[in-house]
Amino acid sequence: MPQKIFIDFTVFESPQKAHARICGNVEVQALPVVGEAVRITDKHGTEILSLAVQFVTGHGSSENQVFGLDDVVANSRSEAQALCGRLESQAGLEYEPHNEGGP
Numbered sequence: 069m070p071q072k073i074f075i076d077f078t079v080f081e082s083p084q085k086a087h088a089r090i091c092g093n094v095e096v097q098a099l100p101v102v103g104e105a106v107r108i109t110d111k112h113g114t115e116i117l118s119l120a121v122q123f124v125t126g127h128g129s130s131e132n133q134v135f136g137l138d139d140v141v142a143n144s145r146s147e148a149q150a151l152c153g154r155l156e157s158q159a160g161l162e163y164e165p166h167n168e169g170g171p
Contacts, residue, residue: 070095073130075106077119077137079148079163087148092161099130106137110158117155 072093081087100106100121108117119137126133142148155161 070097071099071130072096073099073106073133073135075108075135075137075161078139078166079152080139080141081145081148083141086166087142087145088152088163088165090152090155090161090163092159094159094161100135106135108155108159108161110154111160116159 072095074091074093076089076091078089079087094106094108096106102121102123105118105120107115108119109115117140119140121135122138123136124133125136140151142151152163156163
């Protein structure tokens with residue numbers, strides 16, 4: 069039975085430079101465990117990314133859990149921007165640009 073889980077991961081524009089944090093709900097057929105892949109799809113079911121679960125925080129139902137996924141390293145800033153835009157517009161996820169200077 070499909071259910072929604074809350075995912076969280078980071079997109080990097082280089083191995084050393086974070087670009088944005090991605091988070092939001094995705095639908096899965098069964099709750100994944102650490103090491104299993106979560107498919108992130110667009111509104112038509114076409115896969116955008118498939119990332120492994122690295123950790124799960126919280127306990128009980130999926131509503132109380134956060135599924136931390138593999139981070140993604142893009143080849144450039146423009147590639148990272150394009151991926152974040154696609155995840156937002158086509159998969160309905162939110163992204164928070166990385167603040168280099170901090171608060």
